[in-house]
Amino acid sequence: MKKLIAFISLIGIVCLTLAGCSSDEGMASESSGGKLSVAALNNYPPLIFKQNGQLTGFEYDILQAISKEAGQEFEYKEMKFDGFIPGLQSNQVDIASSLLIREERKEVVDFSDVFFESGLVLVVPVDSDIKRFQDLKGKTIVATQGSTTLEKAKELAEEYGGEAKPLKETDALFLDVENGNSHALVLNSPTVDYRLMQDGENTKFKIVGEHITVDEHAFAVKKGNEELLKEINEGLKAIKENGEYDRIFNEWFSK
Template identity: 30%
Template sequence: MFANRCIPWIAAGLLAGVAALALAGCGKQEPTPAGTAPPPPAAARVLVVGTDAAYTPFESQNEKGEIAGFDIDVVKAIAGKAGFEVKFVDTPWEGIFNALDQGDRDLLVSAITITGERRQTMDFSKPYFEARQLIAVKRDAQVARFEDIKAMKVGVQNGTTGDEVVGKLQGKSSGNIKRFESTPLALKELEAGGVEAVVADNGVVEHYLANNPGGGFRTVSDAAFPVEQYGIAVKKGNAELLARIDKGLDGIKADGSYDKIYAAHFGSTPK
């Protein structure tokens, strides 16, 4: 009788010991011995950059399918100076700002003009490029100023500042305004005779004309066009990222990197 009661008591003691050992194994680990390397830190997150890669020379896809251009080189240099990594993702212009707002992109670089309206929904870096609208027409067109295209069929890239200024001139709902997904498409339409003029940023128009000398185009500038500033966009309120971008931009301007990138794409240093 005594022996039969003793067995469960011993078993209970053994189970208690096992449980104690198990708990000890789940408790706080001993500190890493001196001289032992700590575990490597988690890899830093790569920031996703949205860009509409159809705006040469600012951003486009090269023969390898890689996104390249002035904007791309500027952001790469900024990232290198500020100490973060970036990945560029081709993002259609019409959805690019929504992609930033939804968090699908961490920042945007796509020849984006800083405007008061855009500042309401996103934040911008310091300006990194100065632009102006330019009119492209056929060589024999009777156009000497912006007002002369008021009654013409005009091609613009949808949602750009070119679209805005022509909309103010003709009326936003004017049937003479033909909107395209990209400026090069609008310029091809001008060459084909589908529109009589194209209004777009000077850098893109000049680059297209230089690389398509057989198009029979000429350009018209107008003092009425205000100077525009391009900025790198981040989600509204992301002050930390904005500060890092601005610091990197200041750095590449100070060490001459920005001037070298500018000259590589435009053949001269900025004025």
């Protein structure tokens, strides 16, 4: 009888241990003091970027407004873009920012409601002989590794006889073209528009043609994390209804 009781007790301890382990699974925020961790770029103006040592930007402000509505503090983990989805899947982060909705991504992550619409554009030096997409024959198109910009650069290269080239750092794309290492770059229109606006009359770049794509921006969470997804969507809805979204939008895009 004593052996049976001891055996039952041992089983109970094992079950409690396993239950404790399973309850922690997928909770990256527990390792960060209860905060929700957000995978973030630091070089994606005007959406999210670093200025004077601090993250800022339209998307950053939207996230902060959502966190306030949800009553949940966010902490930001600056990462390379190609680490965002693996970071979600391995519980390194709870939320991924700066993602465009794509069907193949829907298979591995869950997306929030759309918070912004934009498109990809082709950018060349102001004195470039590339006047249209057909002029990309024999040219090198640079884009960000692991992003949809690289996918589109590959499509353009294949269609018009060029070559696609990946770079890990988004802010290195312009420098790569300026130095003559590539002939053109593909990037999201808000970032390009912001760069051209900042440069003013001294800009060294121009956009060729119309938008290549029409894109929807959303936040992503680990597949199946319905509770967090609901919090994000409710927060986004609230700031759209109370005028905070419009205030932030006008601050970044109505200058």
